[in-house]
Amino acid sequence: MDGVMLPAIGRIVTPDGVVNGTLIVEGDRFEGILEREGDPTGWVLPGFVDVHCHGGGGYSLANGDADSAKGAAGFHASRGTTTLVASLVSSTHEFLLETTRALKPLVEEGTLAGVHFEGPYISAAKCGAHRTDVLRDPDIGELTELIEAGEGAVKMVTIAPELDGAIAAIEFLDQRGVVPAIGHTNASYEQTTAGIDAGAQAATHLFNAMRAFNHREPGPIPALLDDERIFSEIIADPVHLHPGTMRFAFDTSLPAWTLLVSDAMDAAGLADGHYMLGRHEVEVVGGVATVAGTDVIAGSTITLLDAFRNTVRLAGQSVEAASQMASATPAELLGLNDVGTIETGKFADAVVLDDDLNLVSVMRRGAWLQV
Template sequence: MPEILSAKRLITASQVIDRPTVTIDNDGLIVSIEPNSAPANADTVLTSTFFDIHTHGGAGHDVMEATPAVLDKISRFMGSHGVGHFLPTTVTASVEATLASLEGIARTIERAKTSDWNPTQARPIGIHLEGPFISHAKRGVHPPDKIQPPDIALFDRFQQAAAGYIRLITIAPEVPGGIDLIRHCSAQDVRVSIGHTNALATEARAGIKAGARSATHTYNAMRALDHREPGVLGVVLDDDDLYAELICDGVHVAPELVHLWLKAKGPERAILVTDSMAAAGMPEGDYMLGNFAVKVADGRALSADDLAQGKQTLAGSVLTLDRAVSNLQRFTGAPLEVAAHLASRNPAAMLDLEPGFGDLTIGSPANLNVFNMAGERMRTLLHGRLIN
């Protein structure tokens, strides 16, 4: 039996449709969208599912484990929070560990293209390589002994292990060799994000000129803004063409600066991410991010080693992307239409994915989030199947 959904609004990548009726066939595909046909008292809003381009894991597991069972669990967890597609994101580790993880993730990406994939799981479609080509000065919790100088040959080894699925890479442009690596990656259609960087404004601009397209978790692990030396942060906020991620959990960035980021980047260049780690969706306690220990308490994921030394260093987040969308509306007053685009349309645009990727059109998979009128996600359908 076909399934029929009615709503007050349908938010697609290109338009907002009032009072739609959406018909979904038995294969989970959208067969019709009829505007102005839903009951007048319809009280839900439909959007595309989300696309998280920066996540290290969740549900008690880290993507660096890279086994089929672990990646399936993470994929199910992502789907249960409104995500339809994601980029498993690595963390700085030894070269050997990174190669092994990339190989495992690549096999799962291949499997996600087949009929064997569980349609109620979010689909990994590429890899975000965060580290090891970052700044020691702004490494965050990335282990200092595993950071590598930017190296084209090493990147090529990583990409070969990943079967070409590295779609996004974080690079500190000021580190010697960084600009050459940015050019090399850009020439291969790998999008470059400047992050974990202590770059001056001139160094950040050089990275953008070389091909950098985005910025990794704006404000975090970046040189602070100064009115005489704006540094990388000043450039990120000022450059109209540069996309910029943000972790909208109220922990990594104060709500006032979330508002400033959205004003600066606008609804076309701002991207919501989670930077989630294994503890997302789990009770507070002790977890791992890559190969180092993290303690989670009061909604904050902190480096266990730094805590032992009396320091508090954030180690990813326990955020989910549906909560980020809700927080953005609450912190800034932005409508759901804007918040949803920041978590779906914009990351796909930054990566230059095929036209219509993740959009809701006739013939596309019915990957839908259902929101109440307060802008809170109530449930999700992946390929027409209700998963929560």
């Protein structure tokens, strides 16, 4: 696609503001922006970056199957998520090790941006849809094996800071260049701040699967929201968060420290029915995924495009702010320097929307995808 330009005059969201014009693409990289006169139509955003996703389109990122992971990545790319991290749910060490080895080639080739372990080092009291029989205290020996098996593929690990050995594990991950995230936690405010001081950098789906706020025992939420060392994940759908809670989080944490995540499971983009998340059977009714026979939420059925639109439509954020939270901020969290913004030299990943935020087209690495 050398020399190809986007045909329409669009509102192009850049780190320096909105520019009316057309993107210039050379090969798989952005070459620049041609500013043009005239009335712009629609929006051109940097490709979305999802650092917390379990699957979609009927494909799993968490079952250890590389072909399934490719299918999930393709599905989400067709909805605008051009950079995707595979989030694994709590399991045995052997399974996580085997799955890391299976997904490593996909990270090396660029199909995936990395692997995130959402457990098993989490609180049984706040486990959500994770199996309690495989939960355990953090183990630096296990973490070492996982990181070495990934050879750079392991990007993030969620840990409950109140567990025995959690502080040492957070320090270890930080030293190894892996993002320690606080989540699925029943920690006190003080235990949470200890985790942050040890090197935690992110909050796994803030508000969800963590001790609720109480004015006398505030727990983890205000500690995470108030600390500029923490990037806060938000699942922007009305199933996980009331729109007022979304707005509160965005206005408090601000786009530079807030990232949208889908937390999508296999059923994203599909009809209601029965699916699997890890080893849990999940029932989807009205687009809401729960562990079968319970009211426990089991991931989501949204894409990051849905989260972006909900952020604008339900939580009153600007398109520019929502774009930053869907692309630039998650890329910064994981140190992904070639994606997340529309800038010369970065990968040509773009999402084209009309004025009503409907998806028009997606470009990944300079190539148009079928949407």
